Amino acid sequence: MSTTDRGVHSPKVVLVTGASRFLGGYLVARLAQNPSIDRIIAVDLKSPSKDMLRKMGRAEFVRADIRNPLIGKVISGNEVDTVVHASIVSRPPKAGSRAAMKDLNVLGAMQLFAVCQKAPSVRKVVLRSSSAVYGCSARDPVKFNEQMSARKPPKGGFARDAIEIEAFARGLGRRRPEIAISTLRLSPLVGPRLNGSVSRYFTSPIVPTILGRDARLQLLHEEDALAALEEATLAGHAGTYNIAGDGVIMMSQAIRRAGRVEAPLPFVLFRSIGRGLMGPVMREFTQEQLEFYHYGCGLDTTRMRTELGFEPRWTTLQAFDDFVKGASLRPVINPEWIDSAETKLLGLVGAPVGAPR
Numbered sequence: 001m002s003t004t005d006r007g008v009h010s011p012k013v014v015l016v017t018g019a020s021r022f023l024g025g026y027l028v029a030r031l032a033q034n035p036s037i038d039r040i041i042a043v044d045l046k047s048p049s050k051d052m053l054r055k056m057g058r059a060e061f062v063r064a065d066i067r068n069p070l071i072g073k074v075i076s077g078n079e080v081d082t083v084v085h086a087s088i089v090s091r092p093p094k095a096g097s098r099a100a101m102k103d104l105n106v107l108g109a110m111q112l113f114a115v116c117q118k119a120p121s122v123r124k125v126v127l128r129s130s131s132a133v134y135g136c137s138a139r140d141p142v143k144f145n146e147q148m149s150a151r152k153p154p155k156g157g158f159a160r161d162a163i164e165i166e167a168f169a170r171g172l173g174r175r176r177p178e179i180a181i182s183t184l185r186l187s188p189l190v191g192p193r194l195n196g197s198v199s200r201y202f203t204s205p206i207v208p209t210i211l212g213r214d215a216r217l218q219l220l221h222e223e224d225a226l227a228a229l230e231e232a233t234l235a236g237h238a239g240t241y242n243i244a245g246d247g248v249i250m251m252s253q254a255i256r257r258a259g260r261v262e263a264p265l266p267f268v269l270f271r272s273i274g275r276g277l278m279g280p281v282m283r284e285f286t287q288e289q290l291e292f293y294h295y296g297c298g299l300d301t302t303r304m305r306t307e308l309g310f311e312p313r314w315t316t317l318q319a320f321d322d323f324v325k326g327a328s329l330r331p332v333i334n335p336e337w338i339d340s341a342e343t344k345l346l347g348l349v350g351a352p353v354g355a356p357r
Helices: 022-032 050-056 071-077 098-118 157-175 197-202 222-235 251-258 267-278 280-284 287-295 302-306 316-327 335-349
Strands: 013-017 039-044 060-063 082-085 124-130 180-186 206-210 239-243 261-265
Touching (some): 071 098, 124 157, 157 180, 197 251, 197 280, 197 287, 206 251, 206 287, 251 316
Parallel strands (some): 013 082, 082 124
16 A cells, blocks of 8 residues: 555545536546546546536546445445545535435435445545534634534534534544545635635625624635645545635625625515525525625634645635636726725724724
8 A cells, every 4th residue: 555755545546526516526637637646536426517527637437326335336346545525515406405405415425435434445535524514603703623513503404414424424434444534624615617605696786795794704715625625635634624715804895895785684684685686696595605694604724734734825815806806797886986985984084094994
């Protein structure tokens, strides 16, 4: 068995789930460019687009359902030594229900990890998880570290699924202690290519917010998310890691930088009137996403640097600005005009420019 100079298993045959989606597909494309990996097997129930298949290069795509025990033949038959589980979904599939989403997430992970437990070739498992496991509430600390749990049990299905899946991964680690389990809790993603919830929220001309609150948002650039997953796959130590960009961006600041118009609403009217302002976009948001825009969530990333050895290229602010630039958003109201008007107003009332608001 080969190892790196850090004493971590060096993968030779890697299987990645969720290959038809953004993180899984682009991770496969990255790994396919690494000559130290002999084979990359991309797995999903749905075939990737032709463009994504081209990006995957030498990787082999297998159309398979991880809920089916036949996934065991794929892993054992190809002597897979590293499994990256990136196929967790944040909302029900089209024409599906919450039950269908739970089936895909929870039963899929249960079956996959059961197969990993039985396969003697498997030596490493990387799990793409989410900061949603910490929930979002008014009682939250400024930053969550990996030993903390949600102060208020999350209500959203995605968060509950992620918590269950992490528990399955820990169970696998107890039953097969020689398998290194790396769990990455990613902050909400943003970037020029990913059409995620943050992108959909801030591309709306009018952005509904909670009256009296200014959420502190900590984000992760899409490229940093892929780089962190790649690092965990190639040389990451076992453990649970928060993955996020440095710093935060306030909700009001983000709206100004995107050139959107803020519409503060009482919490009880946030969803109803928000749907009227944003249309079908608001209906797509999950409970976790709406709570994130209400309270925000901060992560302590000390372990990410000291133990995983990963350093993000983008801060939260830089990641958000890169999304705005990549989306080519046309400002509804020019942010420079707002800043100029704000400066004049502060001057009229005698407050120093740059004073805290």
